[in-house]
Amino acid sequence: MPSELSESHVLEFPGGYTRSTGPVIGRFLTELRDGRIVGVRTADQRTLVPPLEYDPHTGDPVTDEFVTVGPAGTVAEWVWVDSPRRNHPLDHPFAWAMIKLDGADTALVHVVDAGHPKAMRPGLRVRPRWRAERIGQITDIECFVPEVTMIVSPVRAEYTIKPGRALTRFLEGVRDGVFLAGHCATCDKVYVPYRISCPECGYLIAEERQVADTGTITTFAINNLPDPRAPQVPFVSAYILLDGADTPMIALVGDVPAHEVRQGMRVRAVWVPEAERTLAMSNVKWFAPTGEPDAELEN
Amino acid sequence: MGNRCAVIGIGQTRYTTKRQDVSIAGLVREAALRALEDAGLTFKDIDAVVIGKAPDLFEGVMMPEAYLADALGAAGKPMMRVHTAGSVGGSTGLVGASLIQGGVHERVLVVAYEKQSESNATWALSTHLPYNASLVVGAGGYFAPHIREYMRRSGAPDHIGTLVAVKDRQNALKNPYAHLRIPGIDRAMVESTPMLWEPIRYLETCPSSDGACAMVLAAESAVTGRPAWVHGTAMRSEPIFRAGRDTVNPQGGKDCAADVYRQAGITDPRREIDVAEVYVPFSWYEPMWLENLGFAAENEGWKLTEAGCTALDGDTPWNASGGVLSSNPIGASGLIRFAEAALQVRGMAGEHQVEGARTALGHAYGGGAQFFAMWIVGADKP
Ligand SMILES: [Zn+2]
Numbered sequence: 268m269p270s271e272l273s274e275s276h277v278l279e280f281p282g283g284y285t286r287s288t289g290p291v292i293g294r295f296l297t298e299l300r301d302g303r304i305v306g307v308r309t310a311d312q313r314t315l316v317p318p319l320e321y322d323p324h325t326g327d328p329v330t331d332e333f334v335t336v337g338p339a340g341t342v343a344e345w346v347w348v349d350s351p352r353r354n355h356p357l358d359h360p361f362a363w364a365m366i367k368l369d370g371a372d373t374a375l376v377h378v379v380d381a382g383h384p385k386a387m388r389p390g391l392r393v394r395p396r397w398r399a400e401r402i403g404q405i406t407d408i409e410c411f412v413p414e415v416t417m418i419v420s421p422v423r424a425e426y427t428i429k430p431g432r433a434l435t436r437f438l439e440g441v442r443d444g445v446f447l448a449g450h451c452a453t454c455d456k457v458y459v460p461y462r463i464s465c466p467e468c469g470y471l472i473a474e475e476r477q478v479a480d481t482g483t484i485t486t487f488a489i490n491n492l493p494d495p496r497a498p499q500v501p502f503v504s505a506y507i508l509l510d511g512a513d514t515p516m517i518a519l520v521g522d523v524p525a526h527e528v529r530q531g532m533r534v535r536a537v538w539v540p541e542a543e544r545t546l547a548m549s550n551v552k553w554f555a556p557t558g559e560p561d562a563e564l565e566n
Numbered sequence: 567m568g569n570r571c572a573v574i575g576i577g578q579t580r581y582t583t584k585r586q587d588v589s590i591a592g593l594v595r596e597a598a599l600r601a602l603e604d605a606g607l608t609f610k611d612i613d614a615v616v617i618g619k620a621p622d623l624f625e626g627v628m629m630p631e632a633y634l635a636d637a638l639g640a641a642g643k644p645m646m647r648v649h650t651a652g653s654v655g656g657s658t659g660l661v662g663a664s665l666i667q668g669g670v671h672e673r674v675l676v677v678a679y680e681k682q683s684e685s686n687a688t689w690a691l692s693t694h695l696p697y698n699a700s701l702v703v704g705a706g707g708y709f710a711p712h713i714r715e716y717m718r719r720s721g722a723p724d725h726i727g728t729l730v731a732v733k734d735r736q737n738a739l740k741n742p743y744a745h746l747r748i749p750g751i752d753r754a755m756v757e758s759t760p761m762l763w764e765p766i767r768y769l770e771t772c773p774s775s776d777g778a779c780a781m782v783l784a785a786e787s788a789v790t791g792r793p794a795w796v797h798g799t800a801m802r803s804e805p806i807f808r809a810g811r812d813t814v815n816p817q818g819g820k821d822c823a824a825d826v827y828r829q830a831g832i833t834d835p836r837r838e839i840d841v842a843e844v845y846v847p848f849s850w851y852e853p854m855w856l857e858n859l860g861f862a863a864e865n866e867g868w869k870l871t872e873a874g875c876t877a878l879d880g881d882t883p884w885n886a887s888g889g890v891l892s893s894n895p896i897g898a899s900g901l902i903r904f905a906e907a908a909l910q911v912r913g914m915a916g917e918h919q920v921e922g923a924r925t926a927l928g929h930a931y932g933g934g935a936q937f938f939a940m941w942i943v944g945a946d947k948p
Pocket of ligand 1: 451452453454455465466467468469470
């Protein structure tokens with residue numbers, strides 16, 4: 268096999284080059300090692316961060332006045348690094364950003380660990396994350412991180428729910444494939460689901476009645492938003508007045524395309540097989556059209 | 567009705583999807599300070615604070631009245647919270663007014679808010695308790711069937727809801743506090759949005775907003791600045807599971823309106839009320855409430871909407887501010903209606919001012935249309 272000759276070759280000065288910092292950069296790095304960020308004043312009273320030895324506007328030497336800036340600052344511009352390289356300062360996606368520290372007139376390039384590019388924007392307030400071991404280098408600041416503007420506050424309440432006597436009785440009914448209702452003797456109204464006090468007159472409801480599992484759709488909505496209890500989207504939730512009852516129940520309508528459901532449509536409960544029934548409303552799969560002529564609606 | 571009561575200060579925040587720059591405390595304080603500034607007062611001049619918001623599950627803050635006492639300058643003063651679902655803003659205003667009318671206090675600060683962005687109201691309204699005998703759906707799923715029934719009974723054409731959705735958003739363009747400001751809003755734009763809970767389209771529903779509203783209420787002896795006088799106040803509720811309950815035209819709403827009109831001496835609301843701020847979270851509730859509030863005969867409300875009577879330049883403007891359809895920090899939405907009614911009769915509604923408005927209705931409803939709160943305010947002393 269013919270092959271081209273190649274070999275890796277490394278040029279690295281053993282131990283690394285040294286750099287004499289001079290008094291200006293040296294002061295900056297010394298303060299960094301102490302966990303402070305300083306800028307240097309120019310003759311026209313601007314504050315350069317990071318400090319420079321010579322004013323880039325005039326070429327004059329900067330003054331010997333150093334001022335503490337930050338530690339917080341504001342992102343001016345930024346670029347997102349989605350796949351960090353080996354030499355990058357963080358091993359997960361981050362932003363390079365121009366950060367104008369509070370009190371500075373120039374921006375510092377550094378890293379922002381924001382988690383997601385959507386968290387980045389011009390004007391974002393950030394603060395340094397310092398390394399515990401500092402040696403006097405710009406990387407003594409590991410990166411900048413956004414200020415805290417939101418916390419998550421988990422709230423969890425756990426209850427033991429008991430259906431109570433009336434609802435238990437009603438659920439016993441649906442387990443047995445019937446709808447139980449309460450008849451108020453004072454108002455002569457039949458309430459379904461079964462209840463033991465009348466919301467109209469407040470009296471005790473003494474009489475339990477069984478009502479039919481057929482009824483009429485008084486009105487309905489076609490829901491285009493998914494719901495865990497509905498088999499598909501769109502689904503119909505309807506007010507169904509069971510035959511013999513005076514209050515409608517809200518229930519699913521099935522076995523019919525949503526846009527063929529009508530007010531006045533006659534429906535019947537579709538029960539799950541007897542063996543699968545429990546003390547729950549899920550015993551009724553949904554209500555399906557009976558095929559009878561529509562009922563007359565009141566006005 | 568008791569002693570005279572006046573609105574002397576109104577403060578609102580700009581309503582928006584997310585107010586992430588402030589805490590809940592910062593949000594309510596912003597509205598409160600603006601109301602105090604409007605009245606030329608400070609917290610020191612306030613005797614008591616009444617606060618309202620929607621259910622605790624909306625932001626997961628239990629006892630917000632305790633948390634917010636400091637932000638509202640309530641230290642050492644009576645502070646209470648009102649809680650009547652979506653109508654709570656209106657009820658909050660009325661509880662505050664009753665403290666003045668009853669002679670208990672001279673000046674009361676009422677505040678209502680919601681910071682919907684901290685959570686999800688639809689989640690909070692459909693928590694799926696075990697053993698439910700009935701399917702529980704969110705607000706849209708709950709109200710859509712009643713709208714369908716209204717359409718059937720009244721024979722209203724399908725586009726009436728669209729007209730309301732456009733009209734209220736056009737008004738919102740004139741209200742600097744409004745959340746939904748959609749330049750060029752028109753019927754085609756509304757009709758191009760999907761049905762969420764048919765017959766309700768996306769742009770026929772209210773937005774989810776962050777925001778707060780506050781008012782300073784005063785006894786006659788403590789009035790500063792330009793007052794809006796309270797001419798009538800009424801609240802009603804009705805049991806949601808009552809047999810024979812009319813969910814399209816609820817009795818509670820009719821009774822509440824009759825009561826507030828009687829106090830204010832109103833016999834023909836459409837002619838005697840110059841502007842109404844009515845709780846319309848879904849567009850079709852405008853024609854429905856036009857009937858419930860006696861502005862139109864039964865099944866005729868949609869004709870007023872269709873004829874443009876409820877537009878800003880119509881003979882009976884409804885929701886000149888853009889209404890709930892344009893801004894909906896739920897707990898505050900009722901109080902905003904009451905505040906906008908007062909702004910109108912004070913002549914301080916800015917670009918959405920109804921010229922010469924001297925009598926205005928503020929209205930709120932909540933729950934499954936089972937709580938109602940209303941007031942009539944006027945430029946003249948009652
Ligand atoms: Zn009864």
